[in-house]
Amino acid sequence: EAGVAQSPRYKIIEKRQSVAFWCNPISGHATLYWYQQILGQGPKLLIQFQNNGVVDDSQLPKDRFSAERLKGVDSTLKIQPAKLEDSAVYLCASSLDSTWLLSYNEQFFGPGTRLTVL
Amino acid sequence: AQSVTQLGSHVSVSEGALVLLRCNYSSSVPPYLFWYVQYPNQGLQLLLKYTSAATLVKGINGFEAEFKKSETSFHLTKPSAHMSDAAEYFCAVAPTGNQFYFGTGTSLTVIP
Numbered sequence: 001e002a003g004v005a006q007s008p009r010y011k012i013i014e015k016r017q018s019v020a021f022w023c024n025p026i027s028g029h030a031t032l033y034w035y036q037q038i039l040g041q042g043p044k045l046l047i048q049f050q051n052n053g054v055v056d057d058s059q060l061p062k063d064r065f066s067a068e069r070l071k072g073v074d075s076t077l078k079i080q081p082a083k084l085e086d087s088a089v090y091l092c093a094s095s096l097d098s099t100w101l102l103s104y105n106e107q108f109f110g111p112g113t114r115l116t117v118l
Numbered sequence: 119a120q121s122v123t124q125l126g127s128h129v130s131v132s133e134g135a136l137v138l139l140r141c142n143y144s145s146s147v148p149p150y151l152f153w154y155v156q157y158p159n160q161g162l163q164l165l166l167k168y169t170s171a172a173t174l175v176k177g178i179n180g181f182e183a184e185f186k187k188s189e190t191s192f193h194l195t196k197p198s199a200h201m202s203d204a205a206e207y208f209c210a211v212a213p214t215g216n217q218f219y220f221g222t223g224t225s226l227t228v229i230p
Contacts, residue, residue, distance in 0.1 A: 004161070009159075041222050041223070042208050042210075042221050042222050042223050043162070043220045045218065048217070091161055091162070093161075106164055106167070109154075109163070110161050111160055111161045112161055114159075
């Protein structure tokens with residue numbers, strides 16, 4: 001089966017510019033996650049979708065970051081305006097279903113988008 | 119609060135030697151625990167997971183990990199390192215199986 005697809009793979013922008021990342025999860029996966037991975041750190045969850053609804057966006061800097069998953073399939077993460085500290089790898093992951101809190105569904109990760117803000 | 123501590127940001131081993139990567143967690147409930155591997159310019163790949171079944175978990179590529187509740191640890195081991203094991207390894211805890219908290223990662227270098 002095809003994995004999680006992300007584009008672009010690399011992006012270089014100047015501070016205060018805007019940027020958007022795209023993610024297409026594995027077919028049939030209801031849950032989609034966006035993570036931020038700063039160099040030398042582990043991934044940090046930014047936002048989690050269940051179908052087209054937001055489950056958790058508590059760590060999303062909402063003054064500059066936004067994300068949508070309008071049709072419950074692919075998703076877009078946007079940063080506007082970008083800051084130097086946004087330089088990171090943005091990972092998208094998907095899983096079958098996360099509605100059952102006491103169960104577990106494996107998350108499958110895409111290759112990530114490496115953002116450099118100059 | 120849930121958290122993961124990985125001791126040693128860099129570990130070097132000789133080819134054929136034992137690999138031991140340490141992970142300690144804190145969780146308010148019995149957690150799900152994971153080890154992921156990340157090769158350069160790639161996403162994370164699941165190595166193994168503990169989901170309250172057997173405490174000794176076997177994963178891919180000859181890796182295994184043991185859940186020790188008394189020590190709140192989930193260390194990753196492999197009896198004999200291979201050059202292809204060189205990568206970044208992340209331990210993660212998911213208290214409800216839903217939201218993951220990752221450690222800061224351990225970079226493994228294998229010396230020929």
